[in-house]
Amino acid sequence: MFKQAVIPLLVSAGLLASAPFAQAATNLVFCSEGSPAGFDPGQYTTGTDFDASAETIFNRLSQFERGGTAVVPGLATSWDISDDGLTYTFHLRDGVKFHTTPYFKPTRDFNADDVVFTFTRMLDAEHPFRKAYPTEFPYFNGMSLNKNIAKVEKTGPLTVVMTLNSVDAAFIQNIAMSFAAILSAEYANQLLTSGKPSEINQKPVGTGPFVFKSYQKDSNIRYTANKQYWDPSRVKLDQLIFAINTDASVRVQKLKAGECQVTLHPRPADVEALKKDPKLQLIEKPGFNLGYIAYNVRHKPFDQLEVRQALDMAVNKQGILNAVYQGAGQLAVNAMPPTQWSYDTSIKDAAYNPQKARELLKAAGVKEGTEITLWAMPVQRPYNPNAKLMAEMLQSDWGKIGLKVKIVSYEWGEYIKRTKNGEHDISLIGWTGDNGDPDNWLGTLYSCDAIGGNNYSMWCDPQYDKLIKQAKIVTDREQRTVLYQQAQQLLKQQVPITPVAHSTVNQPLSAKVEGFKVSPFGRNVFSGVSIDQ
Template identity: 75%
Template sequence: MQKTLVITSLLSIGLLAGASAAQANNLVFCSEGSPAGFDIAQYTSGTDNDASEPIYNRLTEFEAGGTAVVPALATRWDISDDGLVYTFHLRPGVKFHSNKAFTPTREFNADDVLFTFNRMLKPDQPFRVAYPTEFPYFNSMGLDKNIKSIDKTDAMTVTFTLNKVDAAFVQNLAMNFAAILSAEYADQLLAVGKTRDINQQPIGTGPFVFQRYQKDSQIRYKGNKEYWDPSQVKLDQLIFSINTDASARIQKLKKNECQVTLNPRPADIASLKSDKSLHVIEQSGYNLGYISYNVEHGPLGNVQVRQALDMSVNKQAIINAVFQGAGQLAQNAMPPTQWGYDDTVKDAAYNPEKAKQMLRAAGVKEGTELTLWAMPVQRPYNPNAKLMAEMLQADWAKVGIKARIVSYEWGEYLKRTKNGEHDIALIGWTGDNGDPDNWLGTLYSCGSIDGNNYSRWCDAQYDALVKAAVATSDREQRISLYKQAQHRLKDQVPITPIAHSTVNQPLRANVEGFKVSPLGRNNFSGVSIAE
């Protein structure tokens, strides 16, 4: 029997009209922002990842609600004794989506895997030449340098050969950037000169088929009736209702105008938990909110200046005001829920007077102005960046630094900070794959500059440690190296860690099958609405 949602909720966001709306088995997700596009290999934000998640599969994927890797478009894989060759055996019978301009003539096979990864690996790959773009995840993890070759053994077998051991390789391939694209669709777009449609009219193999996108309004998907795992498709329609205001999202949830939302303000959590029509899933956050110092800008290249700014931040006051009981003070560059975390890494004591002296000794004049960029969106790792920026502005005024607060639309914010336009930026991270390299390599290594290294910090000693750690499969050896790297990073202060937050996920009580991902993704596979 079909499920029924409140008809006014669908009409209110202009999604359906007429009596048919009352009969539809639909779920509305109140998302917080517009994605930059759907060619997910180009993007890194949670907003972009959420928008692409329904459309695609990867060779490997993370289990629902966890970080363990499970088979997806690869049913199994073999690893050579030297750890350099990975052979993936592909799933038969998988169909690509179709749209008005494209109908596939074949099922998923090895050619699609080769196209997906060779486009990222080879600058002269024809589709990449026609549609130039960057691949920040792929490059920041060093896959562009470490993948020696990708070969098709037969139509359903692909071999990746690496230059050196990468202990996180299988986990990396489960991340969104590794979504498998249709080589046949790409060939068609290339032939008609519409390569950019791969970003705006996406084709995948996932549980939902992309229908349309209206920026700042909605994204619509329909359930994929030909999905290779039918048990994961329980909705006829999945609709993203884009609402940048947290209060508006909560009101829509309470009125049943959406059935799942995200990132509630800490002040709203108590009322959400008291509403019997709602359910709030709570779990420890696998995240970090932090301040990033652009070491390429003026005085911030001086480690003493960064140390001074760091010790003049009143972290506890920020956590009390911004997180309101839903945050834990962070001292390290990754969360304590991550294996390899070193609990001997400690903050310098809060000491504005000493900080002021250090700044003067470093030649920084009283009244020096620095830009402080504040995120325009809410994240579990930073539920109110504007307030945090204002508190930092007051903290740094006490030591003679004039912080000028800057903000942009989220996509523009990410683009500009990755380009290094900021002096200091508020940013954060939710882990992607359960491996320490996803923090210590992806966020702070030399190779991640122009990607997710917003500090643009490149330290040879640190880089050698994280490279050595990911190049061995011996976990104890990896932990030892990562602990050394954590101490080096703490000494050099490219960032000031602020908080790890508790994740609170609100949804209607009749939503079934939704699991909170520790990786910060909102996945609607297997989700349904109860009668």
């Protein structure tokens, strides 16, 4: 057995307990782009949901360092891994307090029972709480954790042992992700006893740096500082407010007027003006993301490879890059970004060829004037600054090869739910990497297990699945790279998606904001953030 060393970035619980609470200076308003579907992180997969819950209210056993990809201790101070790679023993942080709210007053500190509840609820469809409040866990299942975690056991008040069925080279990174937020077993029991288990999704209780106060859909979310937080140096705000507005230009105007101090996803056309404003700062980072087109292979005629090939080669990517990304994007040809290790640089796009695309459609029996639906996101995302414009350009591209394209959109939460259910023909979607491992792309987005989760193409290829599953149980990076590159080649040949662009991330904020770090995973984290008076 080897021991995972505690990273010295986080101070031990004993030292933290003796430190004075960092004096909060003021309030911060974050102009966010959409309403979360709820506050139970295990149920969701989008950054909008995670920003509002996992990154404010909750903690995980392991976590990512702010602004980086390194894993650091969270609610576990350290962990041991058995020599065979199948058993993980987590040593939990002592003295951590759950939030006290008008609807819940904890009688004990965080302990092993909370970890067991959190993971067992996701693992066991017969779990009493899950039966009382039936829900699915798309991320957990899409990453096959429901099949690979054999058991979760409490072996002491502050010790939990997880046993896997097979080696998972990215397990610690996986459980550092937002969906693995640790819930209160005591609060869950209170809700179960009172017959209100669904309130776990509307009235959250966590151990994180901010305490949930109120939520008005499409308007605002309010949080207060957690003055009992186990790392008091990270709580520097009295109040945090999410002001929700789907219009990027409105968000920018609010930022300029001082009505909010941080926003996100500005329109590319606004970037230069933001750079020149002395009251603002603009952080620019290469995007660890991908905007793509997903073809639902369960809908005819997209079940035919020739049809997907035709649609793919009829997309004028350069035109989209110029009009939609306006210099803030890089042409994508592969199913993940080039900064992800194991990326196959030999993969190339099929040449743009509308005439050949028309011939392929005819050979596949697709008649001139066939109507298809193209779903366009209602919000800006890091990987797609203007889905509506992209959809209109695709409507034109595919119209040139004889298709009649109807553009469809829904409110963001509804859009995600319906696409996960496979109601679309084709959808515009994308991804920002969550943990730096290739499986977070190739497994999470395109595997058979991810259907109903993040696999919006509903594509399931046994040969592909075999490759990515083999890669997960190998710990040698070179061996994993060979397998992942074979999988990338197969995915490119089968065309379940058309990669479009990797977008540059531009993060605008007030010049008074200090300590904000741009997450490579597209999260907005306000722990450790302050405002200079």
